[in-house]
Amino acid sequence: MYRILDREDLTSEIHLLKIEAPGVARKAQAGQFIIVRIDEKGERIPLTIADWDGKEGSVTIVFMEVGTSTRKLAVLNTGDSIVDFVGPLGRPTEIEQFGTVVCVAGGFAIATIVPIARAMRKAGNRVVSIMGFRTKDLVFWEERLGSVSDELIVTTDDGSYKRKGLVTEPLKELLQETRIGRVIAIGPTVMMKFCSLTTKPFGVKTIVSLNPIMVDGTGMCGCCRVSIGGETKFACVDGPDFDGHEVDWDLLMKRQRTYLDEEKESLELWKKKMAGAIVNE
Amino acid sequence: MSEKKKLDLNRVSMPKQEPLVRKKNFSEVALGYTEEQALREASRCIQCKKSSCIDGCPVDIDIPGFIRAISEGNMPEAVRVLKDKNSLPGICGRVCPQETQCEMTCALAKKGAPIAIGRLERYVADWERYHPEIIGQQKNCARFNGKRVAVVGSGPAGLTCAAELAKLGYGVTIFEALHVAGGVLMYGIPEFRLPKDIVQAEANYVRSLSEEIKFDQVIGKIATVDDLLGNGFDAVFLAPGAGAPMFLNIPGENLSGIYSANEFLTRTNLMKAYAFPEYDTPIKVGKEVVVFGGGNVAMDASRCALRLGAGKVYIIYRRSRVEMPARAEERDNAEEEGIVFKLLTNPKRFIGDEQGRVKAVELYEMELGEPDESGRRRPIPKPNTEFIMEIDTAIVALGTRPNPIIPSTTKGLELTRWGTIITDDATGRTSKEGVWCGGDMATGAATVISAMGAGKRAAVDIDAYLQGKS
Numbered sequence: 235m236y237r238i239l240d241r242e243d244l245t246s247e248i249h250l251l252k253i254e255a256p257g258v259a260r261k262a263q264a265g266q267f268i269i270v271r272i273d274e275k276g277e278r279i280p281l282t283i284a285d286w287d288g289k290e291g292s293v294t295i296v297f298m299e300v301g302t303s304t305r306k307l308a309v310l311n312t313g314d315s316i317v318d319f320v321g322p323l324g325r326p327t328e329i330e331q332f333g334t335v336v337c338v339a340g341g342f343a344i345a346t347i348v349p350i351a352r353a354m355r356k357a358g359n360r361v362v363s364i365m366g367f368r369t370k371d372l373v374f375w376e377e378r379l380g381s382v383s384d385e386l387i388v389t390t391d392d393g394s395y396k397r398k399g400l401v402t403e404p405l406k407e408l409l410q411e412t413r414i415g416r417v418i419a420i421g422p423t424v425m426m427k428f429c430s431l432t433t434k435p436f437g438v439k440t441i442v443s444l445n446p447i448m449v450d451g452t453g454m455c456g457c458c459r460v461s462i463g464g465e466t467k468f469a470c471v472d473g474p475d476f477d478g479h480e481v482d483w484d485l486l487m488k489r490q491r492t493y494l495d496e497e498k499e500s501l502e503l504w505k506k507k508m509a510g511a512i513v514n515e
Numbered sequence: 516m517s518e519k520k521k522l523d524l525n526r527v528s529m530p531k532q533e534p535l536v537r538k539k540n541f542s543e544v545a546l547g548y549t550e551e552q553a554l555r556e557a558s559r560c561i562q563c564k565k566s567s568c569i570d571g572c573p574v575d576i577d578i579p580g581f582i583r584a585i586s587e588g589n590m591p592e593a594v595r596v597l598k599d600k601n602s603l604p605g606i607c608g609r610v611c612p613q614e615t616q617c618e619m620t621c622a623l624a625k626k627g628a629p630i631a632i633g634r635l636e637r638y639v640a641d642w643e644r645y646h647p648e649i650i651g652q653q654k655n656c657a658r659f660n661g662k663r664v665a666v667v668g669s670g671p672a673g674l675t676c677a678a679e680l681a682k683l684g685y686g687v688t689i690f691e692a693l694h695v696a697g698g699v700l701m702y703g704i705p706e707f708r709l710p711k712d713i714v715q716a717e718a719n720y721v722r723s724l725s726e727e728i729k730f731d732q733v734i735g736k737i738a739t740v741d742d743l744l745g746n747g748f749d750a751v752f753l754a755p756g757a758g759a760p761m762f763l764n765i766p767g768e769n770l771s772g773i774y775s776a777n778e779f780l781t782r783t784n785l786m787k788a789y790a791f792p793e794y795d796t797p798i799k800v801g802k803e804v805v806v807f808g809g810g811n812v813a814m815d816a817s818r819c820a821l822r823l824g825a826g827k828v829y830i831i832y833r834r835s836r837v838e839m840p841a842r843a844e845e846r847d848n849a850e851e852e853g854i855v856f857k858l859l860t861n862p863k864r865f866i867g868d869e870q871g872r873v874k875a876v877e878l879y880e881m882e883l884g885e886p887d888e889s890g891r892r893r894p895i896p897k898p899n900t901e902f903i904m905e906i907d908t909a910i911v912a913l914g915t916r917p918n919p920i921i922p923s924t925t926k927g928l929e930l931t932r933w934g935t936i937i938t939d940d941a942t943g944r945t946s947k948e949g950v951w952c953g954g955d956m957a958t959g960a961a962t963v964i965s966a967m968g969a970g971k972r973a974a975v976d977i978d979a980y981l982q983g984k985s
Contacts, residue, residue, distance in 0.1 A: 488871025
């Protein structure tokens with residue numbers, strides 16, 4: 235069992251949990267992920283590592299409520315436990331001196347990019363970060379990402395906060411204005427796809443962190459297979475980072491939708507259970 | 516024993532669930548002997564002096580010894596004799612290919628009626644589970660000798676090695692990557708062939724001998740092999756299992772609805788997708804299912820698909836029936852349940868719909884040519900025989916290649932060109948000092964019992980090595 239040491243609501247739908255997992259905390263590196271199973275009937279889902287503290291023996295995850303598993307996670311409190319927490323899995327993000335690195339993140343992936351930006355800066359890069367949100371209410375960790383970046387650009391789709399528009403717009407301007415050594419883009423699949431399309435004409439290598447469906451997360455089942463430059467790779471052991479210009483995005487998005495019907499069914503049942511629980515109290 | 520006793524060549528068959536009933540449930544197919552049946556079968560053993568059956572057993576069980584105890588009605592003694600050499604008898608009695616091992620070398624095999632050693636082994640193991648008050652968990656362990664061994668993986672090789680070393684007095688810790696013990700016995704082999712409470716009972720027995728089983732431990736990630744050697748372990752036995760599934764390498768293979776057998780079986784067995792949505796892990800089966808491959812895993816996957824509600828399940832195999840690597844018993848069970856074998860057939864490509872789901876597969880016919888390096892006749896495509904088959908789900912059961920996590924994070928481990936760890940067959944030693952390996956990671960995909968044999972041989976050699984050092 236892995237105990238929850240702390241919990242924080244970053245927005246109404248995005249939550250942070252700090253989990254006691256000393257073994258994982260000792261070895262974690264930026265860009266890696268963990269697999270959690272919440273209870274005995276739970277599924278195994280991958281979540282990226284947002285932060286870790288080797289001394290405290292803790293690992294921080296940030297997630298958005300999407301399906302049943304993330305909703306189950308969202309109702310847990312400090313002191314509660316989850317049954318499994320496996321990691322650190324996947325290859326760490328390649329950290330080197332590239333010159334200027336642009337870190338682009340959308341939604342809850344802001345949490346994933348913070349340790350990467352921090353490591354890039356520590357390696358001597360100038361880090362420009364772009365964070366994008368749908369609307370003002372969903373903005374979080376502006377200061378935190380700002381503190382590990384030399385420059386920070388914030389966008390909202392509806393213009394309710396800072397710059398109006400999508401993250402690809404300031405990204406394109408940066409590519410036109412300065413010499414960029416590398417772009418890291420993490421967020422919803424469609425965002426990563428369009429960031430990759432934006433950088434491609436400039437020939438700037440763009441690393442994306444793919445999030446296909448996984449089961450074991452250790453290379454055993456092949457559920458997370460993705461097509462990279464025409465070759466099949468397993469995101470759990472060969473990734474999750476890949477060259478965004480080589481990814482077959484349509485395939486990834488189609489595979490992510492494999493269980494849409496079942497996810498809906500599972501969620502309905504969960505909602506019913508939760509409603510029942512409230513009535514019973 | 517009277518040598519002149521007339522030979523009884525009537526092998527006692529084991530009751531099974533009827534095919535029409537069992538294809539709708541996940542309960543065990545074979546029901547096991549009754550006491551009367553076990554006594555009758557045991558009494559057929561002629562207790563011959565040569566005991567050639569033992570030559571066929573990878574873990575050297577005193578087979579005539581435990582059979583004699585059954586026929587004398589001394590069940591505690593039968594348990595003791597069996598467990599002296601085999602810590603996992605309930606598992607072996609169910610999944611060992613006895614027909615190519617002990618039962619093949621049994622003196623009565625020549626007469627066409629070998630003793631049903633596997634069924635008797637299962638009977639003894641089940642008797643023990645039903646009579647814990649009589650046996651208890653007898654622990655014949657030597658006192659802790661001050662040395663500690665890390666075992667990586669709790670499948671058949673790991674559990675066996677751990678049990679043997681613990682009995683000799685070593686402090687053994689097992690590191691398991693998944694959330695339960697058993698490895699392939701839990702995620703791979705289905706409930707109807709090997710009930711999971713039996714795996715857990717036997718894993719718990721091994722756990723009672725060892726220091727602990729640590730779950731969620733992916734060695735190579737949370738700790739490297741060198742971390743283990745540097746942190747209080749005097750030796751490491753690697754038994755991480757088969758690893759990465761192989762695919763067909765044909766167009767369309769990444770469409771939704773195409774599973775590796777590992778994924779399909781893991782969702783079903785380990786994650787209990789058959790009980791979705793009570794359990795959170797989903798699986799999609801549909802009406803028409805094809806399974807590629809001719810081994811036991813293909814049989815398991817096809818029979819799971821049937822039980823998950825598929826209308827029609829086809830096994831597609833490029834050679835003919837005689838070349839199928841599956842056990843005859845499993846092949847027959849599958850056919851009885853209505854699985855259709857499409858032999859001498861191979862896939863060319865998958866065809867998907869707009870949502871990216873598989874909707875059809877293009878197949879073509881094969882014929883058999885000269886024998887290849889495996890000794891089996893080589894399948895050759897027959898020209899102009901392509902045809903399209905509409906499907907909802909495809910499962911690829913073509914075997915596995917080694918998982919790269921441990922080799923890529925351990926310095927000094929030499930690998931074969933297939934990526935398996937180079938291991939001395941007799942001892943399990945690798946090229947790295949203090950590190951042994953066994954099971955599928957050393958041999959490529961093989962049987963439960965051969966992995967257990969490797970675990971046992973490695974335990975003997977680890978003991979010799981550590982005693983030599985002290």
